[in-house]
Ligand code: ADP
């Protein structure tokens with residue numbers, strides 16, 4: 483069971499989490515708990531790291547106090563026993579002393595590397611796990627808490643977005659976590675964080691606690707992995723945009739992955755890799771509505787699959803780059819050159835579209851990478867006869883429409899684009915993956931929500 487940031491946001495919520503775990507354990511299940519940081523903490527840590535880098539060590543003190551207060555308040559609300567509370571408070575204080583030293587160090591050196599940033603970002607989960615542990619102990623449950631590193635999750639050293647080394651990780655998880663379950667102990671593991679083979683702290687990418695959960699579930703051959711969050715399951719659209727969005731009771735691994743990649747934030751994009759390989763079902767459930775069975779993600783779909791379009795997502799914070807030049811026409815390797823330059827500079831391309839004329843190519847990337855992408859492209863490509871112009875738009879978003887049944891169904895694209903046109907929205911770029919599981923297109927940011935609404939209505943997703 484993995485609990486997200488909102489699920490552990492306050493002491494009251496943590497009690498709710500502990501009750502759900504206790505209930506399942508009482509029914510005779512072996513449960514491993516994976517916890518996120520209290521919501522917003524990882525963002526705050528990221529800001530603090532940036533401020534520390536600028537030499538602001540007064541802020542370090544203020545920030546430490548803020549985190550201390552929030553976590554002590556949550557502890558006081560979650561745990562009644564004085565003894566247990568004290569134990570947890572001491573853990574929190576010790577961890578925050580360490581954070582203070584790290585941030586102070588960064589402020590003196592004035593340098594924040596991807597490596598030191600991951601170290602800072604790891605503190606959120608290190609602060610939440612002890613509170614959950616204490617709350618379980620108060621319910622007379624045997625529990626033990628670990629960092630991802632202690633639990634045995636080993637990654638490469640791609641800081642910020644590290645990839646687990648699957649075999650050694652699975653082996654270590656089995657060795658360290660499985661025996662506890664056999665003894666009736668509930669392991670509580672920090673999500674999101676891991677370590678390299680040399681023990682240097684890494685993170686699995688934002689939202690990575692989901693990935694931690696599926697890694698552990700797969701290593702231990704769990705019956706199911708449950709991802710508890712603050713909505714009923716994966717929905718036809720972000721319920722924050724479309725109030726009438728409906729929960730999808732079943733999805734295939736491919737569909738759910740497609741949705742995660744395309745910004746249905748409900749899950750980390752790589753989270754389903756391990757469980758899909760071993761065919762372990764995953765379930766997205768609501769902590770605030772546990773009667774609802776949630777979305778089941780598996781290979782078996784029992785319900786009849788009528789709907790061609792299942793869901794629509796909006797991906798903000800992206801930018802579109804257009805590279806053009808008559809020199810690219812018929813020049814083998816010209817696209818390769820563009821991708822090579824971007825790849826070498828750590829810039830991930832989310833979407834591509836080209837015309838048969840070959841005279842231009844449009845790319846979508848994360849907006850925070852735009853500056854770096856433009857400067858590297860300009861340095862590498864301009865003035866060499868291949869590319870004559872590199873332009874960008876940073877006020878755009880991607881709308882992505884998903885559904886396995888789009889494959890081989892005629893007319894989905896035309897219906898989709900007619901709908902968007904009728905809403906008076908101009909489309910800047912289109913891409914359909916050959917998987918035919920999704921069609922994505924770029925519109926101006928101001929039109930994004932309206933496009934999502936129009937599509938949700940046209941395909942009657944709220945009657946799902
Ligand atoms: P957690 O903290 O539990 O990991 P996240 O914030 O990462 O939760 O993900 C849950 C949120 O994802 C929901 O509150 C919802 O607003 C958002 N979301 C976006 N698209 C979807 C979707 N299609 N279905 C469900 N949730 C979505």
Ligand code: ASP
Nearest residue numbers: 518524674688689690691
């Ligand atoms: N706390 C991390 C984040 O905010 C990981 C997670 O919540 O899954 O990205």
Ligand code: MG
Nearest residue numbers: 486689747748
């Ligand atoms: Mg999440």
